[in-house]
Amino acid sequence: MSTLTAPPSEARGARALAKRLSLHLDTLPTAAAVTIFIGMIVYGEAAYGRIVQFNTLSNLLINNAHLIILAVGLTFVILTGGIDLSVGAVIAFSSVAGVMLMNAGWDPWLAMGLMVLIGTAFGAASGVLIQYFHVQPFIATLAMMFLGRGLASILSTVPERLADDSPVRELGTQIKLYDGPKVNDVAITPGVIIAAVVVAAAFFVLHRTRTGRTVYAIGGSEQSAALMGLPVPATKMWVYIISGTLAGLAAVVYTARLGSAQNITGIGWELDAIAATVIGGTLLTGGAGFVLGSVVGALVLGLMNVLITRDGGIPPEATTIITGGILLVFVLLQRAVLARRRE
Amino acid sequence: MSANAHRPAEALKGLVRRQYFWGIVAIALLLLVNLIKDPGYLAFSIGSSGNLVGNVIDILRAAAPIILIAVGMCLVVATGGIDLSVGSVMVVAGAVSMEFLSGAPDTVGSGLAAIGLVIAVSAALGAVNGVLVSVVGLQPFISTLVIMLAGRGLAKVITGGQNTAATNESFRWIANGYVLGLPVVFLLALLLALAMGFLVRRSALGLMLEAIGMDAKAARLAGVNRRALLFTVYILGGVLAGFAGVFATASVMTVDVSRTGYQLELDAILAVVIGGTSLAGGKFNITGAVVGAILIATLDKTVVFLGVSSSATPAFKAVVIVVLCLLQSERVRRAFRQRRAATARPAEREAVAA
Numbered sequence: 266m267s268t269l270t271a272p273p274s275e276a277r278g279a280r281a282l283a284k285r286l287s288l289h290l291d292t293l294p295t296a297a298a299v300t301i302f303i304g305m306i307v308y309g310e311a312a313y314g315r316i317v318q319f320n321t322l323s324n325l326l327i328n329n330a331h332l333i334i335l336a337v338g339l340t341f342v343i344l345t346g347g348i349d350l351s352v353g354a355v356i357a358f359s360s361v362a363g364v365m366l367m368n369a370g371w372d373p374w375l376a377m378g379l380m381v382l383i384g385t386a387f388g389a390a391s392g393v394l395i396q397y398f399h400v401q402p403f404i405a406t407l408a409m410m411f412l413g414r415g416l417a418s419i420l421s422t423v424p425e426r427l428a429d430d431s432p433v434r435e436l437g438t439q440i441k442l443y444d445g446p447k448v449n450d451v452a453i454t455p456g457v458i459i460a461a462v463v464v465a466a467a468f469f470v471l472h473r474t475r476t477g478r479t480v481y482a483i484g485g486s487e488q489s490a491a492l493m494g495l496p497v498p499a500t501k502m503w504v505y506i507i508s509g510t511l512a513g514l515a516a517v518v519y520t521a522r523l524g525s526a527q528n529i530t531g532i533g534w535e536l537d538a539i540a541a542t543v544i545g546g547t548l549l550t551g552g553a554g555f556v557l558g559s560v561v562g563a564l565v566l567g568l569m570n571v572l573i574t575r576d577g578g579i580p581p582e583a584t585t586i587i588t589g590g591i592l593l594v595f596v597l598l599q600r601a602v603l604a605r606r607r608e
Numbered sequence: 609m610s611a612n613a614h615r616p617a618e619a620l621k622g623l624v625r626r627q628y629f630w631g632i633v634a635i636a637l638l639l640l641v642n643l644i645k646d647p648g649y650l651a652f653s654i655g656s657s658g659n660l661v662g663n664v665i666d667i668l669r670a671a672a673p674i675i676l677i678a679v680g681m682c683l684v685v686a687t688g689g690i691d692l693s694v695g696s697v698m699v700v701a702g703a704v705s706m707e708f709l710s711g712a713p714d715t716v717g718s719g720l721a722a723i724g725l726v727i728a729v730s731a732a733l734g735a736v737n738g739v740l741v742s743v744v745g746l747q748p749f750i751s752t753l754v755i756m757l758a759g760r761g762l763a764k765v766i767t768g769g770q771n772t773a774a775t776n777e778s779f780r781w782i783a784n785g786y787v788l789g790l791p792v793v794f795l796l797a798l799l800l801a802l803a804m805g806f807l808v809r810r811s812a813l814g815l816m817l818e819a820i821g822m823d824a825k826a827a828r829l830a831g832v833n834r835r836a837l838l839f840t841v842y843i844l845g846g847v848l849a850g851f852a853g854v855f856a857t858a859s860v861m862t863v864d865v866s867r868t869g870y871q872l873e874l875d876a877i878l879a880v881v882i883g884g885t886s887l888a889g890g891k892f893n894i895t896g897a898v899v900g901a902i903l904i905a906t907l908d909k910t911v912v913f914l915g916v917s918s919s920a921t922p923a924f925k926a927v928v929i930v931v932l933c934l935l936q937s938e939r940v941r942r943a944f945r946q947r948r949a950a951t952a953r954p955a956e957r958e959a960v961a962a
Contacts, residue, residue, distance in 0.1 A: 348749070394930065398937035403690070403749040404887050408929045411874045415923025422919060536757045539750070549750060582764035589758035596746060 293602055294595060295546030295558040302565050305572060313575040319443065319451045321571070326453065327439065329567035330460040331356075331519040335534060336541035336559040337467045338511030341504040343542050344471070345483040346551025347395065347402040349505065351387055352512040352538055353531035354413030359383040359516035360526035361417045364425040373432050380520075381513035387413060388509015392502040406505075410535070417528035424527045427520065436521035456518040463511065467556045476500060484551025533585055540592040541566055548599055565591075627884030628896035631903045634882075638903075638910045645914060659786040663909065669783075669859075671905035672793035673698070673852035677872060678879035678897040679801045680845035683808065685880055687841055688821040688889025689741060689748030694849040694876050696759025697733050698869030701726045701853030703763040706863040709774035719778035726850045733759065734846020735839070742838035756873065763865045773862040783858035793855050798898075800848065805894040814892070817841065821889030871922055875904050878925050881932045888936070 309316035335352050342349045363380035367373050387409050394405035427433060436455045443451035471477035479500045482490040491497045520526050545562030547554025566588060573579050573587075642649040642663070652662040677694040684691045705722040712718035733755055740751035785792040808814035819827035820834055828834050852872075857863045881887060882903060883896020904925075911921050934940050 350749075350753070394933065398934055398939055400933045400937060401887065403747075404933060405930075407692070407749075407877075408926050408933065411871065411922055411929070412926035414871070415920065415926055418919040419917070419923060533757045536753060539753075549747065580765055580769070582761045582769060585761035586758040586765070589754035592754060593740070593751075596750070597744065600744060600746075 292546065292555075294544070294598055295555055295561070297595075297598065298544045298546060298558060298561045298565060301544075302561055302568065305565065305568050309568070309572050309575065313572070316571075319445050319449050323439075323450070323452045325564060325567050325571065326457050326460075327522070329563055330454070330456040330522075331515040332534070332537055332541060332563045332567065333460045333560055334463050334511050334515040334518060335538040336545070336563045337463050337556055338508035338515075339538045339542045340467070340545075340547055340554060340556050340559045341471070341480060342402075342508045343484075343539070343547050343549060344480050344551055344554055345501060345504050346487070347501070347504065348406060348539070349388075349391065349508045349512075350403055350406040350535045351391060351409035351413055352508065352515075353534035354410040354417070355384050355387045355509060355512040356516040356519065356531040356534065357526075357528055358387075358413040358417040358420075359513050360520040360530055361420045361425055361528055363516065364427050364520060364526040365420060367431060367433065368425065368428065377433060377517050380517050381510060384509040384511070384513020384516065385506055386509070387512070388506040389502070391509065392505035395505065396498050396501045414528070417530075420528070422528050424525045426525045433517075433521050434524055436518065437524070454522065456522055459514065459518055463514065464556065464560055471556050476503065480504060481552060484548070484553070486552075536585065536588060536592070537563075537566055540588050540595075543592055543595050543599070548603075549596060628882070628893065628899040631882045631896065631899040635899075635903050635906050638906045642910055642913055649913075654789075660789045663913075665791060667902070667905050667909050668794040669791045670909060671902045672791070672797035673855040674872070674875050674879060674901035674904055675797040675801055675898050676848045676852040676855070677845075677876040678883070678901040679804050679894055680848035681873075681876040681880050682883070682885055682892050682894055682897040683804070683817060683841050684748070684845050685877075685885055685887060686814070686817040686821050686889060686892035687838060688824070689838070689841075690752065690877070690887070691737065691842065691845045691849075692749060692752040692873050693733065693737060693755035693759055694845065694852070695869035695872040696756045696763070697730050697846050697849035698853030698856055698872060699763040699863065699865060700733060700759050700766070701730050701850040702857035702863035702868045703766040703772065703865060704729050705779070705854060706772040706774045706857060706861070707766055709776045709779060709861075710772055712774075712776070714776050716778040719776050722776070722779055723854060726854055727847055730846045730850025730853070731843050732846075734843040734849075737846065738839035738842035741842060742835045760865070763863070763868075767863065767865055769865065771862055771864050775861060779854075779858055780861055783855055793859075796851075797855070800851065801894060801898050804844075804848075808894070813837075818890050818892065821891070874922060874925055874929075875901070878929055879904055881929060881936075886936055887933065 306316055315321060335356075338352065339349055359380045362383060363376045366376040366379065391402075391405045391409050394400040394408075395402050436459075439452040439454055441450045441452050445451065471480060479490065479495045479497070482493070482495055483497055483500060487497060516526075519530070541562035542554070542559045543549055543562070544565055545555065545558030545560065547559060569587065569591075570584065573581065573584060579587075639650065649663050652660050652664070654660065677698070681691055681694060705726050708722050708725055709718060712721070737748075737751050737755055740746045741748050744751075781792065782796070783793055787795055808817065816827070816832045816837055819830065819832050820837060824834060849869075853869060856868055877887075879900030880892075880897050882900035883893050883898070885892040885896060907925075908918070908921065911918050
């Protein structure tokens with residue numbers, strides 16, 4: 266990270282600029298993500314129109330609130346050099362279980378709390394496997410992914426609809442902040458507010474607390490972090506618990522918006538969340554990255570979906586191919602940057 | 609220590625070491641359960657055209673695709689990697705072959721051409737994984753995860769989102785035909801597994817793969833061509849998964865883009881782990897993987913036979929994977945060792961006193 270002091274003098278012109286750039290080399294992917302996001306907006310506006318307007322941009326936030334929450338959770342995990350492949354399946358199990366409980370007469374708020382706690386439980390299970398039994402992160406979370414998907418399928422294989430008068434739906438109702446002409450309003454949902462709070466809290470934890478610095482230190486070198494006396498085992502447990510809990514929270518937000526849950530919800534979302542995190546500039550090997558970058562990454566993916574829908578020429582099935590392609594390109598970019606820095 | 613004082617215990621330990629022995633025990637137990645439900649479960653009969661017909665034959669037939677992906681996964685896992693894309697390679701292979709055959713004449717030639725096409729496409733997908741892992745140096749699970757999720761999208765793009773069906777008798781024969789009274793699929797799968805086993809165990813190839821899995825750097829210093837080997841292993845895994853896709857689609861001559869091969873990477877990983885291959889890499893056992901695959905097929909059939917909802921099996925399999933991972937972990941092994949040492953200690957003391 267660029268905690269080093271700024272170059273001594275700005276006056277040296279090109280050389281100083283080059284040095285500054287090389288110092289900030291690890292922000293390059295994030296900068297690239299921001300550039301791509303702006304580029305996509307400009308291209309979309311030019312090619313299809315009606316992109317830079319209040320309701321499109323509000324909808325971008327509303328429709329991707331769950332992805333932002335997931336990406337924040339994965340940022341923690343990936344920063345430590347781990348991975349969490351279970352988030353999509355956790356959402357499936359948590360949302361199906363939650364909706365079924367509510368339909369069975371449970372208090373909706375209690376059920377929502379349980380949905381979040383289901384995520385916490387999955388995260389804790391992965392964390393124990395990884396930290397105390399030294400199972401590789403991707404194996405442990407892969408097992409949790411199959412477990413979550415399997416449990417969701419046991420519960421139900423058809424869409425479970427939320428009752429129309431359920432207070433959960435309120436989390437997905439739009440609140441107009443600014444009443445524009447026709448439908449061109451600035452609107453948010455409580456889901457978006459939740460996502461914003463999550464992002465702010467994650468930013469604070471990662472950049473302003475000891476826990477956050479330990480997360481970065483583990484990603485840099487777990488051994489060194491342990492030798493420095495940092496609480497490595499506890500922190501590693503925490504990142505998986507955070508990731509699981511946020512997956513549970515994302516399940517609440519998504520279910521509230523959609524009004525139904527199904528066992529196939531969230532297939533491939535682990536890829537989306539990993540892609541958002543990596544696009545946002547977090548190193549897949551850990552140790553460097555920004556939580557705000559992950560938000561940009563999530564928005565890039567969301568905007569991509571909007572553009573694909575607007576274009577109409579690309580089959581929606583191709584979305585995962587494109588997401589995968591983008592992820593690979595960014596991983597290659599990271600490799601190049603790392604190789605450059607080592608020189 | 610008190611090694612020769614406990615002959616029977618020592619023999620038992622040897623059996624425990626051979627982990628796939630427990631796989632065979634589990635298969636026997638499952639068959640026993642079925643036998644209790646229906647005393648005629650294991651019965652064979654000679655079908656109309658001189659073929660063996662029976663539940664066991666069904667199990668062998670269902671085991672064929674799992675055997676193939678398990679063998680491929682086994683080699684990949686030996687290098688310390690993982691291939692999450694096998695299920696998606698299967699569906700792409702199925703989509704390619706069905707899409708090709710639906711427009712081709714019903715001849716042996718077009719059946720063979722479809723298989724050639726499948727080999728080419730699945731080798732290409734395996735090569736993508738291979739390049740990303742060996743040349744780019746990406747973590748295996750990321751590159752294969754991308755293929756796993758993008759592959760299903762690719763299959764949908766190939767068939768236009770449809771579940772394409774086709775007719776080709778020679779292609780269908782692969783899945784439904786019989787040689788010497790046994791299903792062709794099983795014989796083919798066994799043959800391929802044997803060929804793979806011979807290839808890696810009768811040459812230094814297997815050792816080299818294990819060397820990479822144990823310590824990539826040491827392997828390189830010892831002169832193992834890590835890059836080329838990894839590349840080959842992922843291509844092999846891809847081609848085997850492609851064949852598995854042919855097996856899975858040829859029996860019904862339809863590719864189901866959202867269900868063919870779905871979550872079969874779970875079966876492959878489970879088969880490999882049951883067979884005693886460590887997911888940490890560095891050792892593998894192809895015989896074990898084959899036993900594991902047959903066990904999974906037996907389990908699937910048993911669940912259906914007993915009338916248990918088959919939606920519960922993935923969760924159950926995931927739990928088994930977690931348990932096996934725990935058994936492989938150092939902490940649990942140490943706990944077991946300590947307990948064994950604690951029970952052995954009194955005997956030792958007696959020996960010293962004597």
